[in-house]
Amino acid sequence: MxxxxxxxxxxxxxxxxxxxxxxxxxxxxxxxxxxxxxxxxxxxxxxxxxxxxxxxxxxxxxxxxxxxxxxxxxxxxxxxxxxxxxxxxxxxxxxxxxxxxxxxxxxxxxxxxxxxxxxxxxxxxxxxxxxxxxxxxxxxxxxxxxxxxxxxxxxxxxxxxxxxxxxxxxxxxxxxxxxxxxxxxxxxxxxxxxxxxxxxxxxxxxxxxxxxxxxxxxxxxxxxxxxxxxxxxxxxxxxxxxxxxxxxxxxxxxxxxxxxxxxxxxIVSKRKMVQFQITLQSDTTPTAFEETVREKLKVHKKKFNGESASRVKIKIDGTIILSNWWAMEDILVDIQKEVFADDYNILEFRWDDGEVVKRAPISQQKGVKVFEYLIEDPVKDFEKYIRSLGIDDEKQAKQMIELGSEIVSEVFTIEPQTKEEGKEEEA
Ligand SMILES: [Mn+2]
Incomplete structure (x- = not known):
C-alpha cells in the first residue's frame, strides 16, 4: 500500500x-x-x-x-x-x-x-x-x-x-x-x-x-x-x-x-468568518438600518485580539430609494472606522450591496410624464400622449402611435416593476 x-x-x-x-x-x-x-x-x-x-x-x-x-x-x-x-x-x-x-x-x-x-x-x-x-x-x-x-x-x-x-x-x-x-x-x-x-x-x-x-x-x-x-x-x-x-x-x-x-x-482554522443578511424595504430608514447593523455587531464588541478576531461580511439586498442608500453607505463607512478602532474583535469588515435595487425618488424618475397618461386604457392614453406632443408629420405620428401601442400593451401585461428591471438600472 x-x-x-x-x-x-x-x-x-x-x-x-x-x-x-x-x-x-x-x-x-x-x-x-x-x-x-x-x-x-x-x-x-x-x-x-x-x-x-x-x-x-x-x-x-x-x-x-x-x-x-x-x-x-x-x-x-x-x-x-x-x-x-x-x-x-x-x-x-x-x-x-x-x-x-x-x-x-x-x-x-x-x-x-x-x-x-x-x-x-x-x-x-x-x-x-x-x-x-x-x-x-x-x-x-x-x-x-x-x-x-x-x-x-x-x-x-x-x-x-x-x-x-x-x-x-x-x-x-x-x-x-x-x-x-x-x-x-x-x-x-x-x-x-x-x-x-x-x-x-x-x-x-x-x-x-x-x-x-x-x-x-x-x-x-x-x-x-x-x-x-x-x-x-x-x-x-x-x-x-x-x-x-x-x-x-x-x-x-x-x-x-x-x-x-x-x-x-x-485542519482547524483559528478564525471565524461570519456573514449576515439585511433585506431593505423601500421604507427602511437609515436610522433603522444603523440599528440593525449595530445589533448584529454587538456580539463582537470586545477588545481586539488578532488570534481570535472574526472576518465579518454583511450581504444586503432589497429595494431602497437612492438618497437613503447614500446615507446608509455613509453609516457603514463610519461603523467600519469604529470597528477597526480596537473595541471590536473584528479583523475584516465588508459589505456587498450588489443585489440592492436602488431607485431614484418617484418625482425624479425618467418617463414620469408618460406614466401620468397610461392610467385608464394604456394604448389609448399613449395615443393621447403622442397627440399632445403636437407632431406635424401625421405619418410619423401614426407610426409612433402604432409602435408605441404595441410596446405599451406588451409592457402592461407584465408587472410594471420587476427585479430584473432594477438590475438593469444599475448596469
Ligand atoms: Mn485555483
Missing amino acids: VKILHFSDSHVSHRRFRDVKDDWKTQNRVSWLEEDYCIGFQRALEVAVEVKCDYVVHSGDLFDIPVGRNLSGPTEYSRTFVIRELKKFFEKTANKVPIIIIDGNHGSYLTRNYSTIEFLQAAFPNYLFISTNYQLKKAMVDKKSLVIEFKDINFYLFPYFKFGRLPHLAQAYENWIRNHQQPDSDKLSVAVVHGMQRGMDLHELILQYPYDYVALGHDHKQRKVKKNAWQAGSTEKYTFAERDQENSVLEVQLTKGEDPIILPKS
Missing part, C-alpha cells in the same frame, strides 16, 4: 488591503490575515508527517500571487515561511518523502514563462518536484509527457490550463493527453490536476482513464468527484462562500487493483 497526503489551494501570501484592520502581528512584518494562510500550509505538512505518508501532493495555488494582472510576487515573509516549513518537513522525514507540486491559476506570472514554485524546486532539487504552466505548454509543443516516475508509482501532472476557451487548444490538449498522459497498467498511477469545470479546465479524459487516483485542486470546497477522484479543498477559508466549511486534507491509501481509501484530516 502507498499512502499519499493530498492537499491544495493553500493560497499562501494572500493579502487584503481594503476593509481589513490595518494591524500587523509583529510590527512591519506580517498581517494577521496573511499569516492565516501560512498556518494552513504549515498544518497540512504537519498532518503529512503524522500520518507517515510516502508522498505529498499539492494540486496547485500554493502561492496566492501573482494572479491575473496583479504581477506582485509573494512577500518575503511568506516565501521564507514556506521554505522553512518544507525544510522542517524533509528533516522530519529524513528526505524520504517526496513532494509534488503543480501550478494552479495563482502563483505564475501572466505572459511570462516562470512560476513561483520554481524557487522551491531549486531549493530542494532532489525531493521536491514541480510542474509549471510553462512546462505544460512546452510538453504539448515537444509532444512529451509530464510525468514523475518512482519505482512503485507514476504521477501524471496537469497544471492549470483553460483549454476550453478555444477549439484548437482543446483539440491539441486532448491529443496530448491521449498520446502522452495515459496511466501505466503495472504501476500505481496518480493524476495531479488543477481544474474543476469539465470541458473548460478539467478534461473529461482525465476522469475516464483508469488512474488509481486523481488528485484535484481549484475547487475550494472538498468533494468526491468520483470514487477515485477528489477535490481536496482549501487549507484556509478564502471567500465568504467558504465560511461554514471545515477545511481538511486527504490521506489517500492506494493498492493496485483496489478502490482508493480516502480519509479526510481536519
Whole structure:
C-alpha cells in the first residue's frame, strides 16, 4: 500500500488591503490575515508527517500571487515561511518523502514563462518536484509527457490550463493527453490536476482513464468527484462562500487493483468568518438600518485580539430609494472606522450591496410624464400622449402611435416593476 497526503489551494501570501484592520502581528512584518494562510500550509505538512505518508501532493495555488494582472510576487515573509516549513518537513522525514507540486491559476506570472514554485524546486532539487504552466505548454509543443516516475508509482501532472476557451487548444490538449498522459497498467498511477469545470479546465479524459487516483485542486470546497477522484479543498477559508466549511486534507491509501481509501484530516482554522443578511424595504430608514447593523455587531464588541478576531461580511439586498442608500453607505463607512478602532474583535469588515435595487425618488424618475397618461386604457392614453406632443408629420405620428401601442400593451401585461428591471438600472 502507498499512502499519499493530498492537499491544495493553500493560497499562501494572500493579502487584503481594503476593509481589513490595518494591524500587523509583529510590527512591519506580517498581517494577521496573511499569516492565516501560512498556518494552513504549515498544518497540512504537519498532518503529512503524522500520518507517515510516502508522498505529498499539492494540486496547485500554493502561492496566492501573482494572479491575473496583479504581477506582485509573494512577500518575503511568506516565501521564507514556506521554505522553512518544507525544510522542517524533509528533516522530519529524513528526505524520504517526496513532494509534488503543480501550478494552479495563482502563483505564475501572466505572459511570462516562470512560476513561483520554481524557487522551491531549486531549493530542494532532489525531493521536491514541480510542474509549471510553462512546462505544460512546452510538453504539448515537444509532444512529451509530464510525468514523475518512482519505482512503485507514476504521477501524471496537469497544471492549470483553460483549454476550453478555444477549439484548437482543446483539440491539441486532448491529443496530448491521449498520446502522452495515459496511466501505466503495472504501476500505481496518480493524476495531479488543477481544474474543476469539465470541458473548460478539467478534461473529461482525465476522469475516464483508469488512474488509481486523481488528485484535484481549484475547487475550494472538498468533494468526491468520483470514487477515485477528489477535490481536496482549501487549507484556509478564502471567500465568504467558504465560511461554514471545515477545511481538511486527504490521506489517500492506494493498492493496485483496489478502490482508493480516502480519509479526510481536519485542519482547524483559528478564525471565524461570519456573514449576515439585511433585506431593505423601500421604507427602511437609515436610522433603522444603523440599528440593525449595530445589533448584529454587538456580539463582537470586545477588545481586539488578532488570534481570535472574526472576518465579518454583511450581504444586503432589497429595494431602497437612492438618497437613503447614500446615507446608509455613509453609516457603514463610519461603523467600519469604529470597528477597526480596537473595541471590536473584528479583523475584516465588508459589505456587498450588489443585489440592492436602488431607485431614484418617484418625482425624479425618467418617463414620469408618460406614466401620468397610461392610467385608464394604456394604448389609448399613449395615443393621447403622442397627440399632445403636437407632431406635424401625421405619418410619423401614426407610426409612433402604432409602435408605441404595441410596446405599451406588451409592457402592461407584465408587472410594471420587476427585479430584473432594477438590475438593469444599475448596469
Ligand atoms: Mn485555483
